[in-house]
Amino acid sequence: MKTCLIVDDSKVIRKVARHILETLEFSVEEAGDGREALERCEAAMPDVVLLDWNMPVMSGMEFLKLLRQRGHSDQPKVVFCTTENDMAHIRAALEAGADEYVMKPFDRETLHIKLQLVGVA
Numbered sequence: 651m652k653t654c655l656i657v658d659d660s661k662v663i664r665k666v667a668r669h670i671l672e673t674l675e676f677s678v679e680e681a682g683d684g685r686e687a688l689e690r691c692e693a694a695m696p697d698v699v700l701l702d703w704n705m706p707v708m709s710g711m712e713f714l715k716l717l718r719q720r721g722h723s724d725q726p727k728v729v730f731c732t733t734e735n736d737m738a739h740i741r742a743a744l745e746a747g748a749d750e751y752v753m754k755p756f757d758r759e760t761l762h763i764k765l766q767l768v769g770v771a
């Protein structure tokens with residue numbers, strides 16, 4: 651079973667994403683901000699991270715940069731979730747090491763396609 655860490659400060663988004671991911675047979679963990687996500691990754695690296703952009707404490711971008719800097723050999727795939735329909739944001743995320751991005755709100759079909767694109771589904 652593949653593992654997915656959902657990182658989002660919205661409990662509702664985490665709940666919706668968890669439901670979708672469980673129907674896709676992922677084992678799911680959750681984090682409410684970037685710092686909590688880093689701690690979870692240090693404890694057990696997931697196969698894929700579904701990452702929100704705007705969060706308190708530590709943003710998705712800060713998390714991503716730190717995660718990639720640490721240079722673990724078992725780096726997870728990262729799918730950035732954004733409401734920013736803005737190529738500059740998307741380009742910055744991909745340059746920082748994101749593998750794919752998905753616009754919120756996403757449905758099961760869209761998320762499944764993105765997870766297939768990064769090779770975890």
Ligand SMILES: [Mg+2]
Pocket residue numbers: 658659660702703704705
């Ligand atoms: Mg947010």
